[in-house]
Amino acid sequence: MRKYNKNVLYGLYDDDEQLLAAIHSAREAHLEIDNVYTPFPVHDLEEAMGLSESRLHMAGFVYGGIGALFGFLFMTWVFTRDWPIIFGGKPYWSVPAFIPITFELTVLFAAIGMVVSFYTVCGLWPGVENPTLDDRITDDKFCLAFDVTNADGGKVDALRSFLSDSGASEVNQKAI
């Protein structure tokens, strides 16, 4: 059973520049935007929407650091504590020889960690059925959506006319 918990009024724009202009005027008019959906990453969208910078890269740095420490300390433990063996007359703790694997594990941990974090924070995973407003949003329509679950009729009409005045080619309402 699909649960409807939100009522959304949305406008579909034909061009990314129209959408950006509409977002700017919506923010000037202090209208609370629920979400924006685009078929491709639109430049300047995050500034227009006032999104805070993604912290994924900081997470990536931490994951990479964990990978580097894990790799280096594990090899150190194996060759100095657990099973010391002399290879080619080199010291047990032959640091330069540990660099390549330490580097590879840094990259591996950072990449896997960031990708898993990305899908987790976005709520995306195989089998997830996220409700979509319109099939053309992944093709050529740019969507600006307002949450009207608790809005009265006058408010909805005002948003409706805002969307069509700002150039939306279609304005629809949908429960998702």
Added chain:
Amino acid sequence: MSAVVSPIREPLIEGNKTYHQITEDICSPTEKAPGMAWVMAFLVAISLLAVYIFSLGWTVWNGIGTWDLNRTIGWGWDITNFVWWVGIGHAGTLISAILLLFRQKWRTGVNRAAEAMTIFAVVCAGQFPLIHMGRVWLAFFIFPYPNTRGPLWVNFNSPLLWDVFAISTYLTVSLLFWYTGLVPDFATLRDRSKGFRRKIYNLFSFGWTGAGKHWQRWESLSLILAGLSTPLVLSVHTIVSFDFATSVIPGWHTTIFPPYFVAGAIFSGFAMVQTLMVITRKILKLQQYITLEHIESMNKVILLTGTMVGVAYLTELFISWYSGYIYEQYAFYNRVLGPYWWSYVGMMACNVISPQFFWVKKYRRSVVFTFFMSIFVNIGMWFERFVIIATTLARDYLPSSWSYYAPTWVEIGLFVGTLGLFFTLYLIFTRVAPVIAVAEIKSILKSAGDQYVGPNATHHHDDHGKGKVHAGTH
């Protein structure tokens, strides 16, 4: 938003495309029944794959004695093929990562297919180290896992183990990078389809919606994966070259190997991308997205890296003479004039001399010439690895152990068979996923579409970019 684009930049998307047409052009080949050309190619590919499976079965059943490797020549076609395939697998990540960091817009036309090619090439490369161990069912011994033998760990000081980590990290990161790029495009395919197909593509697209915040994180993730992949791609072939360079074999024990191998890898990788792109754009009718400008750009990379490889060959010869070390001198004398002189000649002709034609713009922009040249480069780079491996091992320190090595049908079958594996995977990929990154190519339409830039530009922007975009045309 239109960016400021130099008037001498050529458009990268031709045919006055709209966003919707881009979706149509790129997605529709996956929705129609395959054409005759695809079916024929697929039949050839799976026939070769059958050859691979047979040769692999033969090797596993009878042992690697069937390869005619012998004393001193412990590496033959197996490691030659491994290094060749890994090298080919470098172009995809180079295109998607390094060119992303350099903001090269032409990468968007070819990155998807090039990354797919990378992954399939690394899959092919990975076969050889596994089967050359002899007992492939014990291949998991190469990973350091707690075991009942002590636990006895692997040798972390060995370049062969570094290779295990490098190749498996490379494969994993390339897959993640490629798939993250594919997710929004799978959503596009999902929203174009109905019923069961829609369910499948929803599964593949992870429920992607295209929300603004998701795109922001997606771009952030792509940029950082690119930043991570850039040193990674350089490290992989560096470590492959350590397999040779850290040994004390004359002809292998040289410090030039890492940069020389990386340049060679990019060289051969771009050649394979050209081979595939020339065919793909023709069969899937994508000439307006993979334009002559793309082909020319890649040919310039081939010219540059081919010349770098040429300089490395000549430097090796010079240094072996200059070193005053007779074993080193003999190793190179033997390479050029020894029993495998023909492979040295093949290498020099294909890798160093033939790319020099690309100084001429007419050749760089000729599709047919590019296709044949890309085949030459692939052959030449295979010879390079054969020269390094076979000629060196056939003439070592003791003349009493000198011998000559020629492959058996099993080894030839394995090599030809991995071509089958590669093309089978690639052909399946062209059927199930968009071969061009749909979302990414839309994001460059306004800065690289031929209605916006170039001699036939018709659109006039009402923002500040206008004057510069059209400066050359009015």
